[in-house]
Amino acid sequence: MPEATIDGKKLALMLMEGASLLGKNVKKVDALNVFPVPDGDTGTNMNLTMTSGIEEINTQPQEHAGTVAKYFSRGLLMGARGNSGVILSQLFRGFAKAVEKEKELTTYHLKKALEEGVSTAYKAVMKPVEGTILTVAKEAAQGAKKSSHAVPPEEWMAEVVAKAEQALKKTPDLLPVLKEVGVVDSGGQGLVYIYQGMLQALEGKFTEQNEQEASPSLEDLVKVEHHQNAHAQLSTEDIEFGYCTEVMVKFEEEKLRTHTFEESSFREELAKLGDSLLVVSDDDLLKVHIHAEYPGEVLSKAQAYGSLTHVKIENMREQHQALIRNESSESQGYTTYKPMEDGSSDEEDKDASPTQEYGFVTVSMGKGIEELFKGLNADEVIAGGQTMNPSTEDIVKAIAKVHARHIFVLPNNGNIVMAAEQAAQVSGYHVHIIPTTSVPQGLSALFAFNETAGLDENEQAMNEARKQVKTGQLTYAVRDTVIEGLEIKEGDYMGIAEKEIVTSGTDLQKTAEGLLEKLIDEQTEIVTLLRGEEADEDTEHTIITFIETHYEDVEVEVHEGGQPLYPFIISVE
Amino acid sequence: MARVKIVTDSTSDIPSELLKKFDISVVPLKVLMGNETYLDGVNLTPERFYENLEKMDGLPTTSQPSPYEFETMYRRLYEKKGNEDLAVLSIHLSAALSGTVQSAMLAAEEVKKDFDVEVVDSKRASYAVGIIVVEIAKMAQSGASMEECKDRLSQLMEDTPVYFLVDSLEYLQKNGRIGKASALIGSLLKMKPVLSLTENGEVYPYQKVRGRKKALSVIRDALQERYKDKPVHIGVAHAGDVGTIDELLQHVRDVLNVQSEVVTTIGAVIGSHTGRGTVAVTVTGAE
Numbered sequence: 001m002p003e004a005t006i007d008g009k010k011l012a013l014m015l016m017e018g019a020s021l022l023g024k025n026v027k028k029v030d031a032l033n034v035f036p037v038p039d040g041d042t043g044t045n046m047n048l049t050m051t052s053g054i055e056e057i058n059t060q061p062q063e064h065a066g067t068v069a070k071y072f073s074r075g076l077l078m079g080a081r082g083n084s085g086v087i088l089s090q091l092f093r094g095f096a097k098a099v100e101k102e103k104e105l106t107t108y109h110l111k112k113a114l115e116e117g118v119s120t121a122y123k124a125v126m127k128p129v130e131g132t133i134l135t136v137a138k139e140a141a142q143g144a145k146k147s148s149h150a151v152p153p154e155e156w157m158a159e160v161v162a163k164a165e166q167a168l169k170k171t172p173d174l175l176p177v178l179k180e181v182g183v184v185d186s187g188g189q190g191l192v193y194i195y196q197g198m199l200q201a202l203e204g205k206f207t208e209q210n211e212q213e214a215s216p217s218l219e220d221l222v223k224v225e226h227h228q229n230a231h232a233q234l235s236t237e238d239i240e241f242g243y244c245t246e247v248m249v250k251f252e253e254e255k256l257r258t259h260t261f262e263e264s265s266f267r268e269e270l271a272k273l274g275d276s277l278l279v280v281s282d283d284d285l286l287k288v289h290i291h292a293e294y295p296g297e298v299l300s301k302a303q304a305y306g307s308l309t310h311v312k313i314e315n316m317r318e319q320h321q322a323l324i325r326n327e328s329s330e331s332q333g334y335t336t337y338k339p340m341e342d343g344s345s346d347e348e349d350k351d352a353s354p355t356q357e358y359g360f361v362t363v364s365m366g367k368g369i370e371e372l373f374k375g376l377n378a379d380e381v382i383a384g385g386q387t388m389n390p391s392t393e394d395i396v397k398a399i400a401k402v403h404a405r406h407i408f409v410l411p412n413n414g415n416i417v418m419a420a421e422q423a424a425q426v427s428g429y430h431v432h433i434i435p436t437t438s439v440p441q442g443l444s445a446l447f448a449f450n451e452t453a454g455l456d457e458n459e460q461a462m463n464e465a466r467k468q469v470k471t472g473q474l475t476y477a478v479r480d481t482v483i484e485g486l487e488i489k490e491g492d493y494m495g496i497a498e499k500e501i502v503t504s505g506t507d508l509q510k511t512a513e514g515l516l517e518k519l520i521d522e523q524t525e526i527v528t529l530l531r532g533e534e535a536d537e538d539t540e541h542t543i544i545t546f547i548e549t550h551y552e553d554v555e556v557e558v559h560e561g562g563q564p565l566y567p568f569i570i571s572v573e
Numbered sequence: 574m575a576r577v578k579i580v581t582d583s584t585s586d587i588p589s590e591l592l593k594k595f596d597i598s599v600v601p602l603k604v605l606m607g608n609e610t611y612l613d614g615v616n617l618t619p620e621r622f623y624e625n626l627e628k629m630d631g632l633p634t635t636s637q638p639s640p641y642e643f644e645t646m647y648r649r650l651y652e653k654k655g656n657e658d659l660a661v662l663s664i665h666l667s668a669a670l671s672g673t674v675q676s677a678m679l680a681a682e683e684v685k686k687d688f689d690v691e692v693v694d695s696k697r698a699s700y701a702v703g704i705i706v707v708e709i710a711k712m713a714q715s716g717a718s719m720e721e722c723k724d725r726l727s728q729l730m731e732d733t734p735v736y737f738l739v740d741s742l743e744y745l746q747k748n749g750r751i752g753k754a755s756a757l758i759g760s761l762l763k764m765k766p767v768l769s770l771t772e773n774g775e776v777y778p779y780q781k782v783r784g785r786k787k788a789l790s791v792i793r794d795a796l797q798e799r800y801k802d803k804p805v806h807i808g809v810a811h812a813g814d815v816g817t818i819d820e821l822l823q824h825v826r827d828v829l830n831v832q833s834e835v836v837t838t839i840g841a842v843i844g845s846h847t848g849r850g851t852v853a854v855t856v857t858g859a860e
Contacts, residue, residue, distance in 0.1 A: 375761040443762065444783075451756045452777050461780070525784030528762070555784075557763055573783055 004152040005104035006202075008062040014198040015057065015072055017206060019050035021197030022190055029193070032186035034177055035501065036477040036488060038565045039386045042186035045082030045415075049089060050194065052079020052391065065105045069096040069113075077426065078393035084187035086392070086418035087121050087133050091191075094120030107156045108149045114141040114160065125418070131175030133187030139167035140195065154202035161199050164192045181483055241274040241291040242317050247302045248310035249286040259304045261286070266301075273297055285309075291316065358449070358458075359404025362442055363390055363412050366562035369439055369530060376446040379404070385413050385439070386565060395423035399431060406430045406455055408462070412442040414499075434462045437499075438471035439530065439561075440571030472497055472515045472570035474508065508567060512543050519572040520547070524554050528571040530561030535568055543568070575658035575689070577713040577722050578650050582638065582673050583613040584666045585703040586810050588837050595710035600646050602673065602842045606633045613842045622841035623813040623849050632747055633845045637673040643680030651688050660719045661690040664706050664726070667774025668694045670750055670846075691719065693726060696774030699843045700808040700835065701735035701855040707835075708806070708857065733857045734799060736779060736792045737768050738817075740850030745776060748846045752776035767791045785817065789824050796856055797828040804832045804859040812839040812851040821852055832859040 029043025056075025073096035076089035094117035143163030172179040274292030380398040384390040414437040424431035448465035495503040495515030503514030583601040611617035681690035752775040769779040811818040
């Protein structure tokens with residue numbers, strides 16, 4: 001009997017099934033986040049990362065298994081969001097490297113691929129933490145290593161899944177915080193779903209599409225769609241539909257009476273106007289994303305069902321011209337955006353050669369915070385952070401827009417640091433990551449930059465500054481939990497000092513005071529309040545009065561931050 | 574051998590008792606407040622200046638002494654010299670900040686045929702010039718030659734760091750003296766940058782800091798690193814912020830081997846460019 005093998009098509013099916021089983025369970029994975037904060041969650045991040053990989057293999061022929069793995073890995077690498085997404089992309093990067101030359105895969109190849117994936121991922125993480133997705137990946141690969149080469153792939157994969165499940169159950173023993181909150185590791189759980197999906201595909205079982213309980217939002221899909229296009233299009237002239245058009249319509253009953261809305265026929269109608277079409281609707285709203293040559297027609301068609309509440313039209317030819325200056329090439333499965341000094345002598349290169357010595361890319365939510373960063377000479381402020389972690393590619397693109405010899409990236413969120421590091425490797429520029437984990441850290445670090453000082457001196461000063469500021473964040477709990485002895489109810493306000501939830505309660509003012517008491521000490525000179533979207537003036541005034549009466553020497557500075565979900569972000573220095 | 578006579582300008586912010594004691598001559602710059610023109614330190618004391626500054630609309634402007642005013646000073650010294658030979662050493666505010674040196678040089682050309690005037694751009698401002706001038710004046714008084722004075726002067730210019738804090742960058746900016754600190758202007762966050770002067774006497778941000786206490790400790794650390802246990806002379810100058818100057822002095826005394834200290838007020842001309850609340854410290858190695 002010939003050895004059972006997996007061809008490119010089968011591998012693609014496995015990966016797709018892995019992605020769709022994860023997609024089906026996104027909310028379950030999200031719910032495993034240790035902190036009950038309303039932030040970008042592991043499940044969402046991993047799901048978007050997988051989606052990016054699947055989009056990439058869908059654009060390619062799927063005969064050669066090694067090639068499928070390679071494209072999948074490239075999609076993951078650029079689409080990686082959040083630390084778990086980055087680790088996932090590294091697991092598959094090793095996987096792809098191991099099977100690169102194989103047209104078909106046997107159990108032997110799969111074993112090698114999983115092992116290579118684990119070692120690549122461990123190398124990519126500076127301080128590997130056990131009890132996470134890394135442990136689950138490692139134990140699954142080690143456990144399955146023991147089984148014979150001779151078993152068919154599906155039997156072997158079943159062993160992988162079993163070991164992964166066992167390792168997942170053990171994560172609370174390795175990571176105390178998991179045990180305290182009573183959950184298993186979220187990233188590990190995500191990986192288990194992916195492996196289970198891959199096994200299902202081998203066994204010929206498939207998740208029904210309509211079972212997907214949580215599909216990515218329109219915004220997320222647009223990001224993935226755009227990423228795919230950046231790879232697919234070779235020159236600006238090739239862009240057939242020149243305008244990226246996004247429309248949001250609030251349905252109006254009157255209009256619906258004469259114009260019944262039917263999503264599938266609406267979709268067909270729009271498909272004639274362009275490509276990259278995405279249509280999402282519910283009872284009240286219709287959201288459309290399309291690349292069209294005549295955006296006006298799209299608007300008229302959408303307006304027929306209600307009133308336009310949001311319209312965004314971008315000229316993609318112009319954007320693309322900026323982008324293609326960064327000629328992409330492949331090396332070790334990376335898509336590299338080459339710096340211009342090493343590039344060809346194309347005319348366009350002249351525009352793109354570094355015009356300044358230093359440049360800054362940072363990440364934040366909120367108009368006000370963006371302005372604070374711009375005031376400190378940040379060149380690119382990627383919208384994202386708490387609610388949406390930018391992908392590796394988002395960061396790479398922002399880096400490519402800054403024409404500087406040295407580019408500092410300040411991620412301002414612990415869950416974006418790894419994606420930033422990955423972006424630094426892929427970008428091909430001289431990128432220096434200042435691993436800021438909060439907006440106050442980012443502001444302080446950027447603040448400390450001194451144009452008259454040298455590179456090393458600045459890097460040191462910025463890292464110094466990042467460590468000197470203390471961050472307080474006020475937000476609310478998205479579920480009940482008990483953590484560090486605090487009993488927190490869904491909807492309660494929580495005060496987070498650095499990385500620890502220190503107070504909670506139903507009263508924002510009291511929670512703020514408790515938080516400030518933890519943060520302010522004798523060294524404190526300045527407390528800066530960044531007012532969020534949900535901040536109200538009364539609370540702001542009482543917070544200021546509280547500080548002024550209790551801490552005589554402390555100066556209070558208030559800025560409009562405009563960030564969602566966090567009524568106040570507090571910087572204490 | 575010619576006797577050396579030291580001339581400086583009013584921006585050296587040297588206290589009057591030291592001027593008298595070491596026989597230093599001062600040419601005043603001018604300050605225009607509203608419609609009134611004042612002679613810095615002559616008919617406008619720092620105290621009155623800062624009082625008026627609070628009340629006035631807009632900003633005062635300043636102007637360098639004319640070459641004629643320098644020439645008048647040099648000639649007056651020449652007339653008083655008696656039987657001795659005379660050489661003048663004229664030490665001034667950084668040319669990157671003011672045209673004062675330019676005027677002095679033109680005046681020196683005019684008097685050249687009668688006697689020698691050496692004009693030096695100290696590349697410094699306020700008491701960072703003053704501390705050097707006082708050291709050189711001491712030497713001149715004890716009979717040092719022009720050559721000896723100039724050798725020591727170039728030594729001191731290499732060894733007179735100055736750090737200063739301003740309450741607001743607005744004055745430096747509006748008067749066009751902000752130099753390399755201009756990058757700080759866009760910040761919405763309040764800052765207390767520790768400023769210094771480059772080798773060319775231009776303002777630059779030594780370090781950006783938030784908060785006065787942190788700024789003071791940055792200055793302390795910089796000076797400690799540079800001088801360690803070496804004996805030093807220090808000078809501190811303030812523009813109406815006596816509280817901070819005490820704190821600054823305490824910081825400096827804590828870490829340096831201080832031989833002498835001078836506390837002085839930043840005069841109207843420098844004050845026009847830095848604003849009220851400015852404090853500065855300058856240090857130089859003692860022999």
